[in-house]
Amino acid sequence: MPRKRALHTENYDKALPTALRGLFNERDYTHQDLAEYLGKTRQTVSCYCGGTSSPDWETIVKIADFFSVSTDYLLGRSDVASQREDIQVSHITTGLSEKAVSYLHKVNEISKLPPTSRRLNILSDLLERRQFDLLLALMERYVRLMRTIPSLEYSTSADYIFCVDELKKHGYEVALPDEQAQALFSERIINILRGLLDDIADGENCDAKKKATGGNR
Numbered sequence: 001m002p003r004k005r006a007l008h009t010e011n012y013d014k015a016l017p018t019a020l021r022g023l024f025n026e027r028d029y030t031h032q033d034l035a036e037y038l039g040k041t042r043q044t045v046s047c048y049c050g051g052t053s054s055p056d057w058e059t060i061v062k063i064a065d066f067f068s069v070s071t072d073y074l075l076g077r078s079d080v081a082s083q084r085e086d087i088q089v090s091h092i093t094t095g096l097s098e099k100a101v102s103y104l105h106k107v108n109e110i111s112k113l114p115p116t117s118r119r120l121n122i123l124s125d126l127l128e129r130r131q132f133d134l135l136l137a138l139m140e141r142y143v144r145l146m147r148t149i150p151s152l153e154y155s156t157s158a159d160y161i162f163c164v165d166e167l168k169k170h171g172y173e174v175a176l177p178d179e180q181a182q183a184l185f186s187e188r189i190i191n192i193l194r195g196l197l198d199d200i201a202d203g204e205n206c207d208a209k210k211k212a213t214g215g216n217r
Helices: 015-026 031-038 042-050 057-067 085-094 098-110 119-128 130-146 158-169 177-213
Strands: none
Touching (some): 031 057, 098 119, 119 130
16 A cells, blocks of 8 residues: 655744754754653654643753753744854854854864964955955955856757847957856956965064064164
8 A cells, every 4th residue: 555645834934943954963962862852752852853742841941951052043033053252153143054154163273273273364364455345346246147157958048049140240349158168267256365364474484584574663
């Protein structure tokens, strides 16, 4: 006999069941692992994941501790899973994703030791320079162009070829989005980035010379 399709309850897509299913998919834990931690049965945990039953507040707190996430994340009140308040605040104040914020905190920590002690300074130098905003805008345009690449069927169609030929007759050059993106990268993005890094390197060289000579007298 064919297997019956599982029917989802009306609470299946609610915040808590969805968060639980996501955490189990991301982490190397089983329903049995959580059940043993909570002192409940595996079937109970499965019901939490399916939305057929809901844990009380004390159990929600224990679930959050088990996965090392915030209760707000479990309840759909925050996109940040981390329990660290500094990461939650940084996410709110900067608008960066949790992974991006966590990376910045990690860079800050590892930058206290060689050989990675310059990473945070380089990142700060890049963000402080006026050209960085232009670089970011060009990178945004590059991504947008790469997302609008027409299909091979369209770019080789008779209608497209006819339009291109007509435009060329009137002196216009036609380039597909990916060709525009590649030109943007090789002609502008890479040059601006190289210029920014060269400026940072020159600044560090000047600082090193000043230290070597004891500074300006």
